Amino acid sequence: MEINGKKVVVIGGASGMGRASAELLAERGAQVAIFDREGSDGKQVAEGIGGTFYPVDVTDFKGTEETLQAAVDKLGGLHVTVTTAGGGIAKRTLTKSGPHDLESFQSVIDLNLIATFNISRLAAAHMAKNEPEDEERGVIINTASIAAFEGQIGQVAYTAAKAAIAGMCLTMARDLGSMGIRVLAIAPSLFLTGLTSMVPDEMANQLVKDAAFPKRMGRPIEYAKLVAAIVENPMLNGQCLRLDAGQRFAPK
Numbered sequence: 001m002e003i004n005g006k007k008v009v010v011i012g013g014a015s016g017m018g019r020a021s022a023e024l025l026a027e028r029g030a031q032v033a034i035f036d037r038e039g040s041d042g043k044q045v046a047e048g049i050g051g052t053f054y055p056v057d058v059t060d061f062k063g064t065e066e067t068l069q070a071a072v073d074k075l076g077g078l079h080v081t082v083t084t085a086g087g088g089i090a091k092r093t094l095t096k097s098g099p100h101d102l103e104s105f106q107s108v109i110d111l112n113l114i115a116t117f118n119i120s121r122l123a124a125a126h127m128a129k130n131e132p133e134d135e136e137r138g139v140i141i142n143t144a145s146i147a148a149f150e151g152q153i154g155q156v157a158y159t160a161a162k163a164a165i166a167g168m169c170l171t172m173a174r175d176l177g178s179m180g181i182r183v184l185a186i187a188p189s190l191f192l193t194g195l196t197s198m199v200p201d202e203m204a205n206q207l208v209k210d211a212a213f214p215k216r217m218g219r220p221i222e223y224a225k226l227v228a229a230i231v232e233n234p235m236l237n238g239q240c241l242r243l244d245a246g247q248r249f250a251p252k
């Protein structure tokens with residue numbers, strides 16, 4: 001669908017890839033609402049693009065539902081969601097001190113998977129009410145990670161959550177196809193964002209050395225450009241797209 005004039009919610013839009021997506025879509029004429037945590041830079045980012053900031057913790061599932069309703073009411077509809085809020089922990093399945101605790105596993109699943117599904121299901125209900133444009137009513141874009149496929153040691157909870165986000169794309173696309181709503185995910189490799197800004201250069205170089213080209217961290221704008229391409233191209237649907245410079249990891 002055309003980006004110009006569309007109503008967009010970017011969840012995690014205060015920083016990194018979400019912020020770049022919010023800025024690019026606004027630049028291309030979309031009306032953008034930004035969801036992010038209280039105390040994030042969401043307000044400044046929203047002001048910079050003529051949008052509105054909604055403070056919310058996506059693991060408050062009911063609160064997210066109410067916030068999405070308020071944003072859609074103010075926007076006057078919803079065509080596109082981009083969900084980037086997420087993050088992980090480093091913990092192995094078993095160490096000398098015992099098995100992976102379930103609490104931290106569950107919290108990574110809640111933040112990445114349940115929150116993403118919560119937003120997707122609610123967004124779909126709003127999008128279904130749109131007048132179709134070339135038979136299309138909406139686009140849902142979620143964020144996986146190459147960790148979903150690469151099996152890196154110590155990433156078991158994050159891998160489980162991101163693999164589920166990748167796996168849901170085709171099922172949701174089929175569930176929502178008759179309503180003209182598309183569902184995709186993007187699986188980035190290492191990108192230079194708020195999440196990774198603390199990674200020392202030496203470690204970052206190590207983490208990108210197996211990329212084919214370019215051997216560097218991705219830039220948030222490169223994620224945003226794929227978001228824009230997804231919105232504009234109706235033949236893209238039901239899949240998780242790797243955005244990784246041809247990167248494949250060894251076990252460590």
Ligand SMILES: NC(=O)c1ccc[n+]([C@@H]2O[C@H](COP(=O)([O-])OP(=O)(O)OC[C@H]3O[C@@H](n4cnc5c(N)ncnc54)[C@H](O)[C@@H]3O)[C@@H](O)[C@H]2O)c1
Pocket residue numbers: 011012013014015016017018035036037040056057058059084085086087088111143144145146187188189190191192193194195196
């Ligand atoms: N940066 C990378 O190398 C990389 C690689 C693969 C996947 N990812 C994924 O990309 C997504 C975007 O991350 P980023 O790198 O742009 O990081 P980032 O830290 O720059 O941005 C993430 C934003 O999400 C917000 N957020 C986090 N938890 C939230 C919550 N509970 N409620 C509301 N907002 C919340 C943060 O406040 C932040 O503004 C994440 O899902 C991450 O797992 C990142």
